[in-house]
Amino acid sequence: MSKNIADQFVEILVKTGVKRIYAVTGDSLNFLNDAIKREGSIKWIHVRHEEVGAFAAAAEAELEGLAVCAGSSGPGHVHLINGLYEANRGNVPVLAIASTCESSEFGTSYFQETNTIKLFDDCSVYNQIATTPEQAPRMLQAALQHAISQKGVAVLGMPGDLFEADSVKNISSDLVFKTNPRIIPSEEETNWIAEHLNSGKKVAIYCGIGASEAHSEVIALAEKLKAPIGYSFRGKMGIQYSNHYEVGMTGLLGLPSAFKAMHEADVILLLGTDFPYVKFMPVDKIIIQIDDKPERLGRRAQLTRGFAGKIKDSLIGLLPLIKINDDRKFLEKQLEFYQTVKNNLRSYVEDKGKENHISPEFVAETLNIKANKDTIFTVDTGMCCVWGARYLQATGERKLLGSFSHGTMANAMPMAIGAQLSNPDKQVIALCGDGGLSMLLGDIATIKQYNLPIKIIVFNNRSLGMVKLEMEVNGIPDNETDMINPDFGLLAQAFGIKGINVTDPEKVEEAIDDALQTNGPVLVNVFTDPNALAMPPKVGWDQMKGMGIAMTRMMLDGNFKEVADTISSNYRHIKEIL
Secondary structure, three states: OOOEHHHHHHHHHHHHOOOEEEEOOOHHHHHHHHHHHHHOOOEEEEOOOHHHHHHHHHHHHHHHOOEEEEEEHHHHHHHHHHHHHHHHHOOOOEEEEEEEOOHHHOOOOOOOOOOHHHHHHHHOOEEEEOOOOOHHHHHHHHHHHHHHHHOOEEEEEEEHHHHHOEOOOOOOOOOOOOOOOOOOOOHHHHHHHHHHHOOOOOEEEEEOHHHHHHHHHHHHHHHHHOOOEEEOOOOHHHHOOOOOOEEEEOOOOOOHHHHHHHHHOOEEEEEOOOOOOHHHOOOOOEEEEEEOOHHHOOOOOOOOEEEEOOHHHHHHHHHHHOOOOOOOHHHHHHHHHHHHHHHHHHHHHHOOEEOOEEOHHHHHHHHHHHOOOOOEEEEOOOHHHHHHHHHOOOOOOOEEEEOOOOOOOOOHHHHHHHHHHHOOOOOEEEEEEHHHHHHOHHHHHHHHHOOOOOEEEEEEOOEOHHHHHHHHHOOOOOOOOEOOOOOHHHHHHHHOOEEEEEOOHHHHHHHHHHHHHOOOOEEEEEEEOOOOOOOOOOOOHHHHHHHHHHHHHHHHOOOHHHHHHHHHHOHHHHHHHO
């Protein structure tokens, strides 16, 4: 039997190290599916929704360096979009195979026809469609090379009839090259950075995920400069552990301590971060930025100067030029305030809540204590991000995945699928909101089908909690944010996995212990306090006024109990603001 292009594709994917493809099979993907089955090295993961497949691929790619998903014809393409946006904005290498209708039908509004070039243009670093046997292997190699080298999504459109066609010898390489160049600022630039860091002024360091591989170098720099270290959400797990200089996160989910350190410093050094919230950045400081993607320089802050470089490489060259600062006053002041902030966070944990109103902070802290030192956590966008950011602690081995750039709901459970499949021996815990889980609930069946021992912890506050807070701080009484949920514990059992409902705060630890000790998938449905809020590190007068207006309107509408419950659940936040 002659080799077809589907066989040729599989050979190239195997050489590249691909272990699995996340997809819903059918139509124009069937020949690829068959080739994968016959070859035997790659596993076809049958997700229930292509969006889940794209999220799973994004998680696997972040952990392992490359992953593949696929969608067949128009509906399958469109379903991939949300997860591919997440992967591309998160700078993780994903190949998306978008199989199309037969090439002879292009441009005829054929059944399920989509224009893949237009569709994926905004969420990819490579986006082409092959139409001849000669193009197919060359484009596949190019797509993989772009995904890995540019750290993003590569989309390859493939007509179904092309997969079936006889292959031809590839005139270019079948290999994909994973490079690791050394990128550093020039000698003049390095000397300039050293001069400004050695100026004797107060320095604060802020790290993103790009600094994660430079943990020891960042600590060494902070030790010399006596500089507090803040970090982004994605940078947390790579920077927080074994770090006597850390002052937490800033941003919408962050803590006042990191915000304070950056605003009281004279010089701020941004390392490997694309922190998006410009309003949290000071504007009257010397701000220096180093990033391996120089197109990012200056788009988030009013830089004094920006430099292209990998953080580890750049700091290795910089450290010998840095003088030791013996003045610890600025650092000690920031660390003392950070300890006060951490003590305040403990108060939310110590108050476990009450029946059906369990403190979400207590749940997150319990997970933090009981999880393994190398657990992979995934968090849904919204309140779960807040609890994860504030209570899950780094160990140097833990990983934390979420939709930190695209900010989509429903990502935690699908990402857990990709994390568990690519790391079968590690504990994977998904912190899911009830709103997020409801969106893609069907793929619990995927977890059951492959018997993935994922632990799904549902923070069931019966509302879209973050949206509710957003409305209230804008002076708008929340509307249509409440949710009437199914019994998630019972639903889990219907899917064939263990389901546990928790309404009593005294039962939380027992339920989590039970889940973590179970050899297989478990869903723990925790009824958390729907009125628990999460204030950002800097609360402005407009936000305070907005919250007051919203509470007043709610009382005028007769919603006295909800106002009282909100105040009762958040009295510590209110005390901080006042």
